[in-house]
Amino acid sequence: MCVAVPARVVKVSGYSATVALEDLTWEVRLELLPTAGPGDMVLVHAGFAIEFVDEQEARRMLDLLEEVLGWENAAP
Amino acid sequence: MKRISLGHGAGGSLTAGLLDNLFLPELGLPGRAQLGDAAWTGRGMAFTTDAFVVDPPVFPGGDIGRLALCGTVNDLAVSGARPLAVSAAFILEEGVELGLVRQVVRSMAGASREAGVPVVGGDIKVVGRRQCHRLYVVTSGIGRGTPGRVRRRARPKDKVLVSGPVGDHGAAVAWARLGMPAQGAPVSDCAPLWEVVAALLERCPGTGPMRDPTRGGLATALLELAESSSVGVELEEAQIPLGSRTRAATSVLGLDPLYLACEGRLVVFARPDAVDGVLDVLKSYHPAAAVIGTVTRDSGQVLLKTAAGGLRRLQLETEGQLPRIC
Amino acid sequence: MGKRRSLTLMEVCGTHTVAVARHGLRTRLRPGVRLVSGPGCPVCVTGTGVQRQAAGLARSRGVVLYTYPDLLRRPLPLSGTPARPALSAWQALEYARSCPRTRVVFFATGFETTAATVAATLREARSLGLGNFHVLSAARTILPALTALLSSGSCQVDGLLCPGHVSAIIGSIPYRRLERFGVPAVVAGFDRHQLQRGLAVLLQLAEQGGGRVVNAYPEVVRPHGNSLAQEIMAEVFVPSPAYWRGLGTIEGSGLALGPAYHEFDALALLESAAGEEEADSECRCGDVLRGALEPWACPRFGRECTPARPAGPCMVSSEGACAALYTYGR
Numbered sequence: 001m002c003v004a005v006p007a008r009v010v011k012v013s014g015y016s017a018t019v020a021l022e023d024l025t026w027e028v029r030l031e032l033l034p035t036a037g038p039g040d041m042v043l044v045h046a047g048f049a050i051e052f053v054d055e056q057e058a059r060r061m062l063d064l065l066e067e068v069l070g071w072e073n074a075a076p
Numbered sequence: 077m078k079r080i081s082l083g084h085g086a087g088g089s090l091t092a093g094l095l096d097n098l099f100l101p102e103l104g105l106p107g108r109a110q111l112g113d114a115a116w117t118g119r120g121m122a123f124t125t126d127a128f129v130v131d132p133p134v135f136p137g138g139d140i141g142r143l144a145l146c147g148t149v150n151d152l153a154v155s156g157a158r159p160l161a162v163s164a165a166f167i168l169e170e171g172v173e174l175g176l177v178r179q180v181v182r183s184m185a186g187a188s189r190e191a192g193v194p195v196v197g198g199d200i201k202v203v204g205r206r207q208c209h210r211l212y213v214v215t216s217g218i219g220r221g222t223p224g225r226v227r228r229r230a231r232p233k234d235k236v237l238v239s240g241p242v243g244d245h246g247a248a249v250a251w252a253r254l255g256m257p258a259q260g261a262p263v264s265d266c267a268p269l270w271e272v273v274a275a276l277l278e279r280c281p282g283t284g285p286m287r288d289p290t291r292g293g294l295a296t297a298l299l300e301l302a303e304s305s306s307v308g309v310e311l312e313e314a315q316i317p318l319g320s321r322t323r324a325a326t327s328v329l330g331l332d333p334l335y336l337a338c339e340g341r342l343v344v345f346a347r348p349d350a351v352d353g354v355l356d357v358l359k360s361y362h363p364a365a366a367v368i369g370t371v372t373r374d375s376g377q378v379l380l381k382t383a384a385g386g387l388r389r390l391q392l393e394t395e396g397q398l399p400r401i402c
Numbered sequence: 403m404g405k406r407r408s409l410t411l412m413e414v415c416g417t418h419t420v421a422v423a424r425h426g427l428r429t430r431l432r433p434g435v436r437l438v439s440g441p442g443c444p445v446c447v448t449g450t451g452v453q454r455q456a457a458g459l460a461r462s463r464g465v466v467l468y469t470y471p472d473l474l475r476r477p478l479p480l481s482g483t484p485a486r487p488a489l490s491a492w493q494a495l496e497y498a499r500s501c502p503r504t505r506v507v508f509f510a511t512g513f514e515t516t517a518a519t520v521a522a523t524l525r526e527a528r529s530l531g532l533g534n535f536h537v538l539s540a541a542r543t544i545l546p547a548l549t550a551l552l553s554s555g556s557c558q559v560d561g562l563l564c565p566g567h568v569s570a571i572i573g574s575i576p577y578r579r580l581e582r583f584g585v586p587a588v589v590a591g592f593d594r595h596q597l598q599r600g601l602a603v604l605l606q607l608a609e610q611g612g613g614r615v616v617n618a619y620p621e622v623v624r625p626h627g628n629s630l631a632q633e634i635m636a637e638v639f640v641p642s643p644a645y646w647r648g649l650g651t652i653e654g655s656g657l658a659l660g661p662a663y664h665e666f667d668a669l670a671l672l673e674s675a676a677g678e679e680e681a682d683s684e685c686r687c688g689d690v691l692r693g694a695l696e697p698w699a700c701p702r703f704g705r706e707c708t709p710a711r712p713a714g715p716c717m718v719s720s721e722g723a724c725a726a727l728y729t730y731g732r
Contacts, residue, residue, distance in 0.1 A: 002417050002515040002567035003330035003400050004592075006622075023260035024324040029492055031522040032631045043570055043622045044328075046401050046470075046512075047490025048519040050631065051570040051622045061620035062599075069606060069616070083476050089710055254489060329489075330417075332424070384594040386426025391729050394476075394709040400420075400720065401470040401489060402444045402512035 004045035006053045009036050019044060083395030087291030090394055109304040113151040113287065116223040122157035124148060125216040133180065133210055135252040137245070137264030140213050141184035143339060146268050148217040149191045150288040153270040154342065156226035156277060157219030159191065164198040167212040170205045180211065191268035193217070225277055227284030230305040230345040236369040237354055239272065239342040240265065240362035241319040242294045243326065246336025250399065251325045262321040267340030272361045276344070280353045286344045295334040295390045297343050298378050308374030311390075313383045317364040330400030334380075335393055345371065408434040409608050410558060411601070412693045414548065415565035416443035416721025417592055423726040425594045427601065435605065438693040439716075439723030441547050441646055442565060444511045445472050446715040446722045447691070449645040452540045453479040455672055456509040459538065460485040465671075466501075468494035469509035470516075478718060485509070491523040491537070498527075498535035507536045507668045514571045517541040517657050518631040521638040524659070524666055538668035539657055542644045544568055545576055546655035552583040557692045561608035562587040563600055566619040571635075573627025574617040581613035591619040638663055647715045648688030687714035690723050697724040704728065 007019035007028075015030045019042065028042075033049040036042050041053040083090040095108055105111070114124035126147050133140040145162060152159040164184060168177065188195050247262040269288060276283050285305065289297035294316070302309050318333055326333045346354040351367060358365035372379075378390040413419060419439045422428060428437055441447050453473065460467035460483040468488040473480050488494050491508045498506035510520045520537060527535045544565065551557045562585055564577055569589045577587040586607035590600020600618040607614055617623050635657070644656025659667040686702070689695035697703050697716065707713035709725050716724040 002402065002415065002513065002565060003328075004515065004567045004570075005324075005327045020260065021324040021328065022320045024262075024321055024328070025260045026256050026328070029490075029519075029522065031526070032518055032628060032634065034630070043567070045515050045567060046519040047492045048522060050515065050518065050567070051624075051628055053621050055621060058621040061617075065603070065616065065618065069603065081476050081482070083710075093710070254487070330420075380426070382424070382426040382594075384425040384427060384598060385430055387429040388424065388426035393729065398475060398720075399471045399487070399489065400417075402416075402472050402516045 002045060004043050004050065006041055007044050009038050009040045009042055009049070012037055017049065019049070081395070086393070086396035087296055088393040088395060092392065112155050114155040114157055114219065116155075120220050120222060122152055122155050122219045122221060123216070124151040124155075125214065126151060128213045128215070129209070130249060131209055132249070132252050133176065135248050135264055136258055136261050137248055138266040139180050139183050140211065141180035141182070142187040143266050144213040144215045145184045145187035145191065145193070145195070146266050146339060147290065148215040149193050150269045152217050152219035153268075153273040154226070154286045154288050155219070155221070156223070156273070157221035158274065159193045159217055159219045159270055161196045162188070162193055162215055162217040164195055165214040166198065166200050167208050167214070168200065168202045169208045169210050170202055172210045177211065180213075187268065191270060193268070193270075226286055227282050227345075230285055230301060230307050230371045231347075232307060232371050232373045233348050234345045234371040235348060235351045235367050236298070236309055236311065236371065237344045237346060237351070237358060237365065237367050238294065238317065239344070239358045239365045240340070241317040241322065241364050242289070242338055242341065243322050243333030243336035244319055245339040246293060246397070247322040247325045247331070247333065250329060250331060250336070250397070254329070254399065260321065262319065262325045265338055265340035269340065269342055272342065272357065275357050276354060279357055280346070280350050283344060283346050283350060283354055286342055289338045289341060289343050291337050292393065293333070293335040293337055294343060295378070296392060299390060299392055301343075301345070302378050303376045306375045308372035308377040308379070309369050310372050311369035311378065311380045313380050315366050315368045317366050331397045334390070335397050409436070409560045409605070410693065411435065411437045411561040411563060411604055411608060412440045412559040413437065413563040414440040414442035414544065415568070416446070416719065417567070418563060418565065418590070418597070419443060419723055419726045420721050421592050421597055423729070425597065427597065431601075436696070437601075438559070438696065439690070439726070440551065440693055441649060441691045442544070443719050443721040443723070444513060444516075444542070445478070445719035446687070447542070447646045447648065448511045448540045449647055450479060451645070452538070456480055456485070456538055457483045459507050459668065459671065465505045465507060466497065467507045467509055468497070470511065472719060472721070473509065473511060475718065475720070477712065480509070491520045495523050495527055495532070495535055498532055499530070502534055505534050505536065505671070507538055507671070509538045509540070511540045513542060513544050513565070513568045514635070515567045517639065518571050518628070518635055521635045524638050524663055525634060527666055528663065536666050536668035536671060537659060539639070539659060541639070541657040542646075542655050543641070543657065545579060546652050547646060547649065548580060550649060550652050551692060552580060552585060554692070556694055559585060559693055561585060561604045563604055564589040566591045566596070566623060569617070569619065569623045569627065571628050571631050573625050574615055574623055575625050577615045581615065584611070584613040586612065586614045586616070589617045589619050589623050591621065596621070648691035685714040687716045690716050697727045700724070
């Protein structure tokens, strides 16, 4: 289930936002993520932004994961 | 199962079944593997026909008028026939806007000039409200050439090439049909292909088979070609050109671009010693033309080596691609 | 601890099923490691009874029914009806606003990711006082099904790949409830890097043994998830029993509209109860959904049961275990 994509917030007007993925733009709702603002990367599902995408924090946590598990984050 | 379903029109296995079990035997036609995009009638004349019911009728990159003209020109072209003339029948829904009709006809005229193929006749019918959806177009075309000038069968070790990014038309229509915004939307690749085919035939004789991968996309075209040539195909996913807008739109909608229609692309098989020449010709028309795979002996099997390093076997889809959400 | 020779990993998300198949990731697993699909395809696990109810509403005069395109595939009950595809429940709401004299129903399936968006939409309907907007909910939550699966004993899995987008809503902490089963659970994303990462971590944990929850999708999954989304869901929905094809009825696994939202509940528009689920004693979908049977091991797979003529739910949805395998190949 749950096809969702990361997209960048371009414009916000109340609870309505325009998001962009490469050149593509479309409208989504912010009721589930009202603090999202222009420039934020958000995860979009079924017409709503549902969470922030945080690559930097993710990098940090994955490095920790590697340490803890001794698991190697092999290059793709 | 006694009724036609939407899936029967999708170009996948249901369509194939309908052809095999009803249309071809009833009309005394040869099996699907022997059918080309156009039929040779003798004396070097090729003939083809096509119906267009695209919804919405206007989309980024074109409309049903341009689509119809190019579609018929391309069916002749990939058979190796120089398109000579096209006829167009229009079925109009009562209440459809005159402005839309004019736009579509103008667009067809523009495509006709671009392709150098005149529209020499046609028909108009009007049906009651809701008996068709706005407008449908049926085109037929004749061309002249030599059957077999486009090589008919692929052979193991041939290379597979594509003339540009795939799935653009299908993605454009899917995005527009769902009412999504036009800004930054995928754009249909709808275009006439005779010029590039003629260049290939001239400069790279013996090239073929070739197909314009329309309904069902690249995957379906390759599956059909593999079956009719009794060969296999092994593709490299990383080599298949994909436009960024199409990649984005298909991610959002949960669609697979390999199964989305192209309306201005060629998929071509070339002998190993001729690949560079073919690629040069294709690249002169679109910079993203690429070699995407190799022909193998595994009859009918189309394998994709994925960018993740895995192996995926492509199959005919049952009905067309539907967006996925949940 | 040395490498265990054979391991069964299970993913429980239709989008994972499709992503694994599309990238051919099964062919990248070392010998002895199987990846099976569990009950993670909402369309597959939603009973035909409620789908037939939705189809009835779609055909009713004065009603326009919207649902996700996933539910409109042949031969699901909604195919061939006037039901319209919507990419979002919000689309149905906007239509209801624009056509106040039409009764608009949104048929909601899916897990927490989708349910959160439906809840937010219902809240808006309430604040607008929309009298012509209704939701028929077949939404459900994933943890009760995972608990039922792991406690049934008929499910032998050595590791669970958890749905990344559901987890964006609920967080990674809820999966700790599964620790008592001693099965590691790894939350994974969906692009090929995230998925390979999740599988690599899960494989390692499964080889070590022991129940442990690891979040391998920190880009969007936080330990507590999206608490606002959870609050909104709690405001709108109440847990209810839900029927899962292949698993039976699981208490508290469904999401029904709560009493405060009774006026929006499409159940009130229905004349009769859901009716019996179609029973098919030959159908092995239940075993497939439990991970006890591989799709190709089902006697009907590829014979009586194909995507063109699906006999059971796992073949109907493109995200079903059997359909995905059939379409994308082994």
